[in-house]
Amino acid sequence: MSDIRLSVGATRLIPGCAHGLRERTALVEVAVTGPVPAGAAAEARIRAGVAQLCPEEPLPGVRHEDWPGAFLLSAPPAAVDDEPAGWLARWLIAVTVAIQRWGRDPVWRGRVVRADSRRVVLAIPWRRDGVLSAAADAAAELVSQWVWPGPGAMSTQLRQWFSPHGATMMSLAGYFGEDWQAIQVGGLSPYTLRFIQAGMNRGTPFDVLPSSVQLGWGGNAERFDMTVTGHSGWMACTLARDKWKTNLTLARQGVPVPQAVLVTDFSQAQRAAEEIGWPVVIKPRKRDMGIGVVTGIADAAGLGRAFDRTAQESAGSVILEQHIRGDDYRLLVVRGRVLSSARRSPATITGDGVHSVAQLVGFLNSEPRRGPGKYSLLSTVQIDDEARELLAERGLSTSSVPEPGQRIPLRRIANIARGGLAQNVTAITHPDNIALAERAARIVAIDVAGVDLIIPDISRSWREVGGVVCEVNAQPGLRPHWLAEPARDIEGEILDALFGDRSPRIPTVAIAGGQHAAATAELLQHIWQCTGTPTGVCSSRMLRIGTALFSSEDLSGSVGTRAIMIDPAMHAAVLELRADRLPADGHPCDRYDVVGVLDAAAAAPELELAERVTDAIALNADDPGCLAAVSRIAAARTVLVSCRRGNAAVGAHLVAGGEAVFLDGTGHIVAARGAATWTLLPWSGDPAVLYAAAFAWVLRIDTAAIADAMTRRLL
C-alpha cells in the first residue's frame, strides 16, 4: 500500500539571502519515509505530472526538458549531488518553486543543502510565507504520489484531484480550489514577473515595492508597474488613455491619423460619418484592449446596430473615425527605438467541408495556448454578436459547414485580447514606418509604448501606400511580440534598452565583525559622501542618508539596506552586517563589491561573506581567526588590514604581491600593493579610522580625498 512518503517538517524563513541563494531564502526540511527508488522511472512520472499542473500558463523560459534544472542554482556542491535522495530533493525544489511562481510570486532558483535518505534540507526562495508553505506541502504530496504511485492514503485535496482512474487531469486550480485565485491575485502581474525574471537572468537585483517593482538599486534603478516604467509620465499615460486627445495631439504634430470626430449620440455620429465618408470605425474614448471597438461600419444601419453598445462602454463619449484599409500592426517602441513589430490578425476559422462553424471554433479554442484569462498567450473566442454578424455577412450560421479552405474571420479587430493572432514583421518593416512609430511614441512621451499602425503593406513606406497611427498604448501588452517572436527575450531586450551601459547596481560595501564595524561603516560613508558620491549607511547605530541622520537605532542588515536602495538619490551604500544576526536574517543583498571581515566570528564560512564578494575582500590580519579564512577565499582581491606594525601575515601577503593597509614605522596608516606604498593618514589610535581609510583605498578613492574627508569628520 502506498503512503505519503514525503512530509514537510520544520521551515525556517529568512528575510534575506542565505545558503548561497540570490533571493529571500527559506530552509525547508522534508522527511522521507520509505526507500528512495532509483531516479529514472520516477523522474519520468514526475516530469509527466508537472506538465499537467498549469498547462494554460507555461512558465516563461522553462521548457519541459528544463525541469528541474531551471529552478536550481547551476552549481550544486557535488557531494550533495551524489547523495541518494539528491534527485528527489531537486524535484521537490523545482515543484515548490514552480507552484509559487504559478501563484505569481517572484521566486527563481533554490539549492539542495542536504539530501540523505531519511531527510532532505532544501534552500528555497520565497515571497509570501503562506504561499511557500502551501506550495511545499503540495509539492511533497504530489511528488510522493508520482514517485510512489498508488491509491493509498491521500489528502482530501489530492483525492479530488486524482480521478478514480488515477489519471492526473486536473490542474493547480483544481488542487487548491478557491484558494488558487486568491493566491494568484495576491501575487504580481505576469508582466512584472517576466521583467523580474529577465533581470534575474542578467544578475539584476529586484525589490517588490508597495505599488511597483524596482530593478536595480538606488540611483541606478528602474521602476516598473506591468509595462509602465518610472519614466512614463502621469500626463503622458493619461493622454494615451484618451484616444481622442491622442488623435488630436498626433494630428497637430503632422502624424498621419484617421480623421476623427467625438460624438455623444447617434444622430451626431450619423452626421459625422456622412461628412467623413463611409465606412467608419467607432470606439470608446477611453477603453483598452479593443473593448467596444467596431470597425468597417458601412452604413447608417450598421452604425445604428453598433452605436449603443460602444456608447455603453464609454460613458457616452464615442470616437467616430474614418475606416482606414489595411492590416493592423503593433510596434513596440522602447525609449525611442522600435524593438519589435508584429502584424495582428483577427481570430479566423478555415472550413474543411466537414465540420460546422461551431465545431471549428471548438477546435480553435482547444489549442492549449488559448485560455479565457488575460494572461494566457492566446484568448479563447466566443461566438458572440460580432461573430454572428460576420457569419451572417457570409450567409453562414454557427451550424453551417463552410467550404474547404474558406476563411471566416470571427472578429473585426485584431487585438490578442479578442482572440487575435500575431506574426513577426520586424525584419520587413519599412524604415519610414519605424520612424513614424518612434515619433508617435516620442510625442505622447511614453517610455515603453505600443504603437498601432494601420497600413496595407508594412514593408512599404506609409507615405507611399498610406497608413495611419491609430493608437499609442501606454501600458502595452507584450503578447503580440511573444507570439510573433517566441525566440526573443523581449523583456530582456527592454531592460537592456532601459539600462543601456549603466549597471543597475550601485557600489556596495558590507562590513562585519568586531566592535569597530559600525564606526568603520559610518566613517567610510562619510569619506565616500565627501568625494561627491551620494552615499547611505546603515549600521547597528544609525541610518544616514547623505549627511542627514534618519535613525539612531540599529538598522544594520535588511531594513536599513532597503531604506538606502529605494532612495533614487543614492549612488553608493555602506552596510554593517552583524555576524550574530546573519544566520537568522540572511544577506540584504545577493552580493557586494567589497566586503570587510573584521573578526573571526564574521569569518565563519556559513556566513557566506567571502562567497558574496565580487571585487575585494578585506580581512583583519590582527585576528588569527580572520587570517585563517584567507585560504578559502576566491575573491579577485584580498586585502589585509592591520593596526599593528610589522604584522607577519601582512608582510608575507605583500611579498606575494598582495594588497594591505597597515601601520608603518612612522606612525602613519599606509596602503601597499606588493612593493608600492601610499601614505594615507597619521595614526590616531582609532582602528575604525584605519579600517575606513583602508576600505576607501580598496574602493580606489583618491588618497588625498581620504585624508581630506578625515579632517572634516563630523565628530
Place this chain on the structure above:
Amino acid sequence: MTNTGGFPELRVLGTRLYLGCSAGLAERTAVVDIGWDGELTFDAAVEDRVRKGALALCPEEPLRLVAESDWPTAFLIESQRNLDSGLAAADWLGRWLVAVTVGIQRWAHDPVWRGAVVATSPNRITLAIPWYRETVFAESLELALRLVAQWSRSALPPSFELNAHFGDRWAPMQADGLSPYTLGFIQAGVERGLPFEILPSSAQIGWGAGAERFDMTFTNETSWIAAALAKNKSKASRTMAAAGLPVPASRVVGDVDQAVAAATELGWPVVIKPLDQELGRGVVAGIPNESTLREVFDQTAQYSRQAVVLERFIPGNDHRMLVIRGVFLTATRRIPAGVTGDGERTVSQLVEEVNTDPRRGTVRFSVLKRLTLDSEATSCLADQGLGIDSVPDAGQWVVLQRAANVARGGTALDVTAAVHPDNAIVAERAARVVGLDIAGIDFITTDISRSWREIGGGICEINAQPELVRGELLKASLPGSQRWDPAALAAANRDVEGEALDLFFEGRTPRIPTAAIIGIGAGATARNLAEIWRAEGKFTGVCTSSETRIGDELIGSRELAGYRGARIVLDDPGVEAAVFEITRENVAGSGHPCDRYDVVALLDGQDLRGSDAETLSRAAHAVVVNADDPLCARLRSSASRRVLVSRHTTGSTVAAHRGAGGEAVSVAESDGESWIVLTSGESVSLLTPVAEIRGDVFDAMCAAALAWAQGIDPLVIRQGLSGRNRL
C-alpha cells in the same frame, strides 16, 4: 441711462484673428479696429470709474499678481506701460479696452496676457489683443466695449459681475478654459519672458527638447507610477516607512470592528482616512476612543471605494510642505476652519460673518472656501461643549473642522522661514522616494522650527497634486490671538509658480536655438543651416515653404509651410534646434509661430515697408542681411549684432561695416582658391573653399552667417556645408 452725453458708443469695425503672434505681441494675436462717432473724453475721473468697475467684475477670484494699481498696465506689453498724462484720449481708452478684454478672458480661464494699442486716430483705434478661444474673445471684446462706455458715463453700478452677466454659461466657460494652476505656471513663464503653447492635453512652457509641460500641478516629470502610488495613502505610507522616513504606524481596515481592533493595537488617539481620496475628504483626525470611532467610521468609509486607513494620531499642527523637483520650497501651517468668538454672537452668526469675505467662494478654484455647519462641524462643536447657537467667549477660538484642508474652509500661515533643516530634508526625501516632481507633504509636528528627531513629528500624507500656496490665501484673516508676523506677510507675496519654473529651468533656457529666414533663397538657406545644426549634433527641425523635416524624417510638404510646420517643430519634444523659412504671405495670414527668434536673415529688400520690419524686430540676438541688395543693406535694426553677407569682398557697404568693426561673410581668394571667409572688423578667417559647396554659394554663405551668429564653431559650419554629415 443717465448721463449719456460725453461718451460715444464704441463699435468693432473689424477683427483679424492670427494663429500666431502679430503686431508686436508675444502671444496669439487678434487685431481689432474700433471706431466711434463724435468726440471722446477720457480723463482721470473716467479712468477711476472704469478701474472700480473692472475690479468689481469677479471679486471671488482676484487675478493672480494683479493689484488694483496694476490696471491697465499689467495687461499691456512692456513698451506701452508708460502711461504719462500726455497720452491722447483715444490711446488711453485703447489701453483700458485691451485691459478689460484681456481681464475678462483671463477670468474665463484663458491664457491671455498682454496686448497693445497699435494705432490711433481721432475716431478710430487699432488694438492688438491676445486671444485663445474665439467665442470667449468675441464676447469679452463686445462686453468690454459696452462696459467701458457705460462706466465712463457712470451709467452702470460698479457691482456688475461676470458671474451674474453670463449666468449659467459662466461655470462651463471657466471649466472649458485652463485650470488656475496651469494658468499660474504660464503666467510665471510670461513674466520671465518664456514662450508657452497650449497642447491638447497640457500646457507647454518653452520649445522642443527644452520645454516643460504642465497640467494642473502635474509636470512631464511626474511619473505615472509615482502619482498612482501617492493616491494610495497606505502604499505611499509603507513606501516612505521602508525608506526610513517618519510616518505614523497605520493599518488598512475594512470595517469598523477591524478599525477598533487596529486602534487598540496602535494606541489612541487615531486618525481615519479613505484609502484613495484627496482634498481631505473623509479625513477625521484625533479620534480619542472607541465610541467616537464607531460614530465617525461610516462617514469616512462612504468616501472610499476600497478601504479605510487607520493610523496613529501624531499630536501637533498640520503643515503643508511643498517640494518641487527635489527642493523644499514653502511650508504653510494649515489652520482648520473656525471662528473667533466675540462674546455676543452665536457660532452660526460668526460663520455668516466670515462667509461675507468675498474670497470665500463655493467653486473649486475659489481662494478660500465658505464655512459650512455640516455634521463634522456639529460634532466638532460638541467636542468643545458648544452648539451652533452657543455664544463663544470673546477671543475664544472655535474649531469647526478636524482636518485643516483649505478645501474644507481652512486657512494657512506661511512658516517657510521657520522650518528646521532636518524637517526640510525629510520632505525632500519623501518626494524623492515616492518619485513626485511636485509634492505636497503633510507634516505634523508641535513645532516646525525644531527637528523631528528631537521632538517627534511625522508625515501623515503625500499628495501628487498639492494646492500651491497662493499669496491671496496667506493674506486671509487669521483667528483671534494669532496675529501676522512680518515674515509671514513678506512670504505672502511669494510667487511659487515662478520659483518652480526657476527650478525647472535652472541652468538652462527653455528655448531652443531658432533661426528665421525671409526672402529669395530662404528655403535653400534654411536647408543649409539645418545641415550645419545636424553637424553640430543637434536633432534639428526645419520648416520651409516646400517641406517640414524633423531629424531625417519628412513630416510633410507645402501644406505645412509657415505657422503649422514651425509649430510642429517647436512642439516636438525631441527637437533641439529649429530653422524656419518665413514667407511674407505666411506672416500676413497666420502671424509668427513664436514670439522671437535668435537670429533673423533678410535676403532681399522687396518688402521693407511690409511685415519685414516687424519680423526683424523679433530677432533676439542678431540679424543677417544680404548686403548685395541695396534696399536690404540700408536696413537698420535694433538687434545687437548685424552680419552682412556679400559676394564682393571689396563692396563699399561691407567695407564700411567692417570699418566700424562689424561682421560679414564674403568670398576671398587664398592660394589661388576661392574661399568663403568670415570677417570681423580687420580680422579675416577662412571658412571653407567655395569648391566644397554643393548648390548655390550665396545660400551657403547666408547659412554660414546665421550659424556664426548662433555661435556654431566654424569647423562645424564647414562640415555642415560640405554635406559630409549626410553620408
